[in-house]
Amino acid sequence: MTVMGAGESAKYSCARLNDICEVVLDLDEKYNIERKKFGVVTPTDINYFKSVLSEDRVLTDESEVMPFNIDWIKNCRGQSQVVLKPKTVEEVSQILTHCNAKKLAVCPQGGNTGLVGGSVPVFDEIVLSLALMNKIISLDEISGSLVCEAGCILENLEQHAKEHNLIMPLDLGAKGTCHIGGVNNFEDILKLYRSAKLSLGEILSAFEMADAAAIDACVSSLKLTNPISSYPFYVLIETHGSNETHDSEKLGGFLEQEMASGLILDGTVSSDPNKIHAMWTLRESISTAVLLDGYVFKYDVSLPLKDYYKLVPKLKQRLGPTARRVCGYGHIGDGNIHINVSIPAYDKRTLEMLEPFIYEEVAKLDGSISAEHGIGFRKPHYIHYSKDATSLQLMKDIKQLMDPNGILNPYKVLPD
Amino acid sequence: MTVMGAGESAKYSCARLNDICEVVLDLDEKYNIERKKFGVVTPTDINYFKSVLSEDRVLTDESEVMPFNIDWIKNCRGQSQVVLKPKTVEEVSQILTHCNAKKLAVCPQGGNTGLVGGSVPVFDEIVLSLALMNKIISLDEISGSLVCEAGCILENLEQHAKEHNLIMPLDLGAKGTCHIGGVNNFEDILKLYRSAKLSLGEILSAFEMADAAAIDACVSSLKLTNPISSYPFYVLIETHGSNETHDSEKLGGFLEQEMASGLILDGTVSSDPNKIHAMWTLRESISTAVLLDGYVFKYDVSLPLKDYYKLVPKLKQRLGPTARRVCGYGHIGDGNIHINVSIPAYDKRTLEMLEPFIYEEVAKLDGSISAEHGIGFRKPHYIHYSKDATSLQLMKDIKQLMDPNGILNPYKVLPD
Ligand SMILES: Cc1cc2nc3c(=O)[nH]c(=O)nc-3n(C[C@H](O)[C@H](O)[C@H](O)COP(=O)(O)OP(=O)(O)OC[C@H]3O[C@@H](n4cnc5c(N)ncnc54)[C@H](O)[C@@H]3O)c2cc1C
Ligand SMILES: Cc1cc2nc3c(=O)[nH]c(=O)nc-3n(C[C@H](O)[C@H](O)[C@H](O)COP(=O)(O)OP(=O)(O)OC[C@H]3O[C@@H](n4cnc5c(N)ncnc54)[C@H](O)[C@@H]3O)c2cc1C
Numbered sequence: 001m002t003v004m005g006a007g008e009s010a011k012y013s014c015a016r017l018n019d020i021c022e023v024v025l026d027l028d029e030k031y032n033i034e035r036k037k038f039g040v041v042t043p044t045d046i047n048y049f050k051s052v053l054s055e056d057r058v059l060t061d062e063s064e065v066m067p068f069n070i071d072w073i074k075n076c077r078g079q080s081q082v083v084l085k086p087k088t089v090e091e092v093s094q095i096l097t098h099c100n101a102k103k104l105a106v107c108p109q110g111g112n113t114g115l116v117g118g119s120v121p122v123f124d125e126i127v128l129s130l131a132l133m134n135k136i137i138s139l140d141e142i143s144g145s146l147v148c149e150a151g152c153i154l155e156n157l158e159q160h161a162k163e164h165n166l167i168m169p170l171d172l173g174a175k176g177t178c179h180i181g182g183v184n185n186f187e188d189i190l191k192l193y194r195s196a197k198l199s200l201g202e203i204l205s206a207f208e209m210a211d212a213a214a215i216d217a218c219v220s221s222l223k224l225t226n227p228i229s230s231y232p233f234y235v236l237i238e239t240h241g242s243n244e245t246h247d248s249e250k251l252g253g254f255l256e257q258e259m260a261s262g263l264i265l266d267g268t269v270s271s272d273p274n275k276i277h278a279m280w281t282l283r284e285s286i287s288t289a290v291l292l293d294g295y296v297f298k299y300d301v302s303l304p305l306k307d308y309y310k311l312v313p314k315l316k317q318r319l320g321p322t323a324r325r326v327c328g329y330g331h332i333g334d335g336n337i338h339i340n341v342s343i344p345a346y347d348k349r350t351l352e353m354l355e356p357f358i359y360e361e362v363a364k365l366d367g368s369i370s371a372e373h374g375i376g377f378r379k380p381h382y383i384h385y386s387k388d389a390t391s392l393q394l395m396k397d398i399k400q401l402m403d404p405n406g407i408l409n410p411y412k413v414l415p416d
Numbered sequence: 417m418t419v420m421g422a423g424e425s426a427k428y429s430c431a432r433l434n435d436i437c438e439v440v441l442d443l444d445e446k447y448n449i450e451r452k453k454f455g456v457v458t459p460t461d462i463n464y465f466k467s468v469l470s471e472d473r474v475l476t477d478e479s480e481v482m483p484f485n486i487d488w489i490k491n492c493r494g495q496s497q498v499v500l501k502p503k504t505v506e507e508v509s510q511i512l513t514h515c516n517a518k519k520l521a522v523c524p525q526g527g528n529t530g531l532v533g534g535s536v537p538v539f540d541e542i543v544l545s546l547a548l549m550n551k552i553i554s555l556d557e558i559s560g561s562l563v564c565e566a567g568c569i570l571e572n573l574e575q576h577a578k579e580h581n582l583i584m585p586l587d588l589g590a591k592g593t594c595h596i597g598g599v600n601n602f603e604d605i606l607k608l609y610r611s612a613k614l615s616l617g618e619i620l621s622a623f624e625m626a627d628a629a630a631i632d633a634c635v636s637s638l639k640l641t642n643p644i645s646s647y648p649f650y651v652l653i654e655t656h657g658s659n660e661t662h663d664s665e666k667l668g669g670f671l672e673q674e675m676a677s678g679l680i681l682d683g684t685v686s687s688d689p690n691k692i693h694a695m696w697t698l699r700e701s702i703s704t705a706v707l708l709d710g711y712v713f714k715y716d717v718s719l720p721l722k723d724y725y726k727l728v729p730k731l732k733q734r735l736g737p738t739a740r741r742v743c744g745y746g747h748i749g750d751g752n753i754h755i756n757v758s759i760p761a762y763d764k765r766t767l768e769m770l771e772p773f774i775y776e777e778v779a780k781l782d783g784s785i786s787a788e789h790g791i792g793f794r795k796p797h798y799i800h801y802s803k804d805a806t807s808l809q810l811m812k813d814i815k816q817l818m819d820p821n822g823i824l825n826p827y828k829v830l831p832d
Contacts (some may be wrong), residue, residue, distance in 0.1 A: 142606055142721045144613070144750060165614075190558055198562070198581075201658025202618040242617025246662040282705045333558060397817050402810070 035123045038105040041082055054092045068127045069148045071120045074111045078121030087132045105407045116376025122411045179237045181267030182280045186309040192263045193261040193332050198252040203241035208283055210234045213327035217289035223280050227268045236283050286329050293324045293342030297354055301362045302371035336371035359385045378413040443793045454521040456626045456704045457498055467727045475499040487536045494537030503548045532639045532792025589770050595653040596695045597683030602725040608679045615670040619657035624699055626650045629743035633705035640698055641806045643684045652699050702745050708738045709758030713770055717778045718751045719788035752787035775801040796831040
């Protein structure tokens with residue numbers, strides 16, 4: 001998994017700004033919500049911020065502020081006019097004390113790669129960018145624990161860890177071996193997963209699946225190469241152990257066994273870092289590739305494994321020819337599936353066919369409406385499918401306790 | 417690691433009740449605290465509880481209630497006169513609604529094996545025993561996730577998991593291989609730990625250490641056998657992988673290398689379940705063995721690895737001949753060290769030499785005053801060495817929000 005950090009995503013947004021503006025709709029237009037009664041930033045506030053930070057860390061120029069208003073999947077656009085870039089905890093504290101006193105709303109932003117609209121302002125909230133809080137505080141080589149500031153980019157942490165002979169457990173390591181294979185139906189994938197856990201045990205570091213429609217997006221839109229022939233389902237299995245000979249023995253034995261049993265129909269395996277990179281690129285490009293279909297409704301839900309793939313065919317049937325593509329891919333290991341539905345251009349009727357239907361179905365199957373991407377701006381209205389009223393009230397009370405004026409990232413996570 | 421559950425510990429307390437009563441001091445006597453203004457249980461309350469639960473699940477007989485008043489290390493004794501044993505969430509809810517309305521304080525109790533006095537009442541709090549809430553709700557064989565009620569005993573869960581070819585990651589598994597070895601000084605242990613992480617990687621499942629005084633307690637008081645000769649420090653290394661041949665190859669290679677390098681001076685290795693059991697028994701008996709010295713002050717702190725063992729010699733020096741034994745043992749992997757100080761009989765002056773001294777030292781070394789045992793009744797007065805005033809206030813506010821009358825386990829965790 002590669003998660004982009006601040007620098008990258010900001011650059012990307014800048015470069016594509018003209019394309020973006022056609023696709024992105026303002027949030028209030030799309031969702032019909034009202035600005036709450038927060039203060040409005042005045043020149044006095046700006047001067048105060050400039051006195052706390054240096055002048056160049058208070059952005060007010062429209063073109064400079066713009067990338068911070070738009071999220072990574074170009075799904076949400078806010079209207080902030082100020083971005084603050086503190087470097088220290090003390091600066092953050094002074095900014096927040098001031099904002100709280102003046103009831104100015106604030107939207108904290110890390111790498112702005114979140115996928116649920118949580119990281120961009122909705123109206124004119126001040127963006128508090130953590131991008132410059134990127135210091136690595138310590139790395140204890142014996143225990144392997146790293147302490148860093150909130151704005152660090154994963155790739156930099158990875159590099160730093162590598163210099164000390166360590167890896168970040170959030171990403172692909174150097175000694176990994178990767179296999180990509182076709183299988184025929186979803187039941188076989190579950191059987192394969194069980195078998196992989198038994199045979200590969202502690203060295204199994206990833207078990208990812210994607211359906212044909214997802215892989216097809218990469219091949220046809222991004223011109224990536226699918227290393228094997230066409231199948232209804234694909235799995236990417238990665239192992240990551242401390243002894244290469246042992247690992248390839250384990251993986252080899254497992255693949256042999258499952259090719260013989262018929263669970264794996266075709267496959268390619270590699271421990272060459274370039275080839276591994278290519279396999280992961282295929283898997284990781286799905287999300288971007290589907291964006292090129294036009295407009296994409298992206299869902300990230302978790303479901304019990306036995307029902308993991310059930311919603312994809314159900315949605316395909318429900319939408320019929322309206323949808324350009326309905327595809328599913330995700331991490332079998334933790335029950336998280338990403339369901340993407342693409343149409344040529346944003347259309348409210350499709351949205352209404354999808355929501356709340358999909359969340360109702362998830363609740364029926366005892367799943368969670370948000371797997372790993374959070375609730376953000378996009379899901380507060382659906383959180384009740386996963387959390388009961390008592391829990392929600394408690395969450396609100398705790399939020400109220402810590403943020404009595406509600407200035408921190410309003411309109412997100414908790415429904416009104 | 418074996419954690420005892422409700423049944424076992426209750427039985428143990430009953431059997432040894434006469435011995436115990438001489439050792440255990442009442443909390444209020446030892447700590448000089450005052451009962452808060454809660455309600456007092458009346459016959460009407462008892463009748464209500466009997467109407468919610470069946471009669472046999474409301475214990476009021478002194479001898480029946482007694483074991484629930486005394487904690488596992490015989491360090492704290494409460495004065496409760498009622499134990500309630502609900503079987504369902506609905507029963508718990510009815511009990512707590514009643515107690516909240518009548519401002520009756522409640523102390524929830526699981527297996528009563530906690531080590532910081534959190535699980536026993538201080539005054540006359542009602543004990544809410546979870547012992548009968550011991551149903552396994554589900555086990556998903558594909559994902560390996562188990563859902564159970566709060567009163568389940570680890571050993572039973574383990575048995576259940578085993579029947580489905582799974583293990584509880586909290587305990588020793590069937591395929592493990594275990595090594596116990598002597599090394600000369602603490603620096604060598606850290607070197608050995610780094611080397612073990614590199615060579616054994618993902619199959620390293622435990623790296624435990626104990627000093628000579630700790631092992632000596634097991635040998636001299638419990639007559640257990642130390643499988644190797646005498647050394648200042650011992651380590652127990654356990655591996656746990658999916659392929660026995662690979663595992664023993666890795667462990668063999670590692671041991672050979674480190675015997676040659678001189679980091680390991682002597683050792684025994686085994687994959688025979690009985691021998692492994694014996695090695696773990698030695699490690700796990702330390703806590704009990706030290707109890708036989710008389711009275712034991714037990715500390716569970718975490719420290720940065722480079723300073724992991726520093727406090728033991730410091731305390732030994734500070735106490736001089738006052739202490740019968742000062743020993744240290746624990747889990748190197750997570751920086752947790754258990755420091756035990758034994759004296760012939762409880763004595764307030766020794767306590768005053770130890771506390772707050774030990775917590776001040778832990779704070780100086782940037783450690784945590786509670787590693788894995790929690791704060792409970794024994795550490796609220798020292799929590800400020802690890803948490804600042806703002807965090808503590810926030811914790812109190814959250815507690816107040818959820819438990820406005822403060823009836824749930826009063827006198828614990830948060831200082832007044
Ligand atoms: C290509 C791609 C692949 C991804 N793959 C995965 C995946 O495999 N698994 C997965 O879990 N996720 C995945 N994600 C989503 C992932 O969760 C986010 O990309 C990432 O974790 C967000 O980090 P960020 O710094 O960009 O946060 P942002 O997007 O900037 O912010 C996310 C939220 O956190 C808040 N926030 C940020 N920093 C702070 C702070 N310091 N204090 C308080 N609040 C803060 C923001 O206000 C916002 O609500 C993927 C995203 C992309 C673009
Ligand atoms: C021999 C031995 C070895 C140990 N080894 C370890 C170890 O290696 N690592 C480690 O972390 N710990 C260890 N411990 C301590 C361990 O944390 C506890 O033994 C165990 O986790 C406590 O479980 P219990 O059910 O006995 O809880 P109890 O002792 O009954 O309760 C502990 C606390 O939780 C509260 N509580 C219990 N159930 C509930 C509930 N359902 N809802 C709300 N509150 C509740 C109680 O009021 C109390 O404050 C060891 C203890 C022993 C005796």
